[in-house]
Amino acid sequence: MKAPCNLITGEVRTKIRSMILASELKPGQRLIEDELIQLLGVGRTPVREALLILQGEGFIARNRGWEVQGVDHLQVRAIFESRVAIEAATARLAARKITPHACDTLAALIEQMEPGDHLPRLALNRLNTEFHNLIAKAADNVVLAHFNERAQFYYWALRIPVMFSDEQLTATNAQHRELLAALRAHDEERAERIARGHVETTMGIVEPALPR
Incomplete structure (x- = not known):
């Protein structure tokens, strides 16, 4: 039985956010969807949905692609x-x-x-x-x-x-x-x-x- 898509999206969002907070993904670093898909072992849809959630939370931004948000x-x-x-x-x-x-x-x-x-x-x-x-x-x-x-x-x-x-x-x-x-x-x-x-x-x- 497959897990609900929203559950997978939540797990992906949590993993990416944890990597940002641990400085494994650094401010200004580009986030490539294909690389995240391979790293996390999930499909494209939960990765895209997770990135949108993280954008809304202020952790990442769109600047000709996804990148970790920086601070002045x-x-x-x-x-x-x-x-x-x-x-x-x-x-x-x-x-x-x-x-x-x-x-x-x-x-x-x-x-x-x-x-x-x-x-x-x-x-x-x-x-x-x-x-x-x-x-x-x-x-x-x-x-x-x-x-x-x-x-x-x-x-x-x-x-x-x-x-x-x-x-x-x-x-x-x-x-x-x-x-x-x-x-x-x-x-x-x-x-x-x-x-x-x-x-x-x-x-x-x-x-x-x-x-x-």
Whole structure:
């Protein structure tokens, strides 16, 4: 029995969106229908329908063909200000609702993000995205999760030309540990404060490195 076309379209849209958020598909990169069909193992119709949905959501654009949407560097402060507000609110809700199992999963991700493992940047990005997505899932708020997803997209679309030092990576992962401790303790105010500081720390590293 064949799966309904709308179900397949939804799965294709989710896979392409995940690749964009993980920076596997980069801002400005062309999206060729035939390549997506081969990569995802689906027909042309669900790919086209998924691309139209992603266009409506602002993830991709049409410019003599499909391409991943880019973001103007002049918007960087607005993007970070949005992330501060969204991730702080997300952490506060997650602290109220998170389960021990989710906390254990976060702990495992933190261990994998330690800079001593010399992870490639793309792998580190994936782990970091998974970490923050799990917190968003624990918050259990569909609207806030949508805003969080959009903020992540805008951030990665900046194509930030800066490599974090081992010291900076250690410091940001230490903030991950502090955030996890607050989540385990169901301390909403502390979780919100740490999440806010975490994004502000990243902004302090990234913003000076962006082209003027």
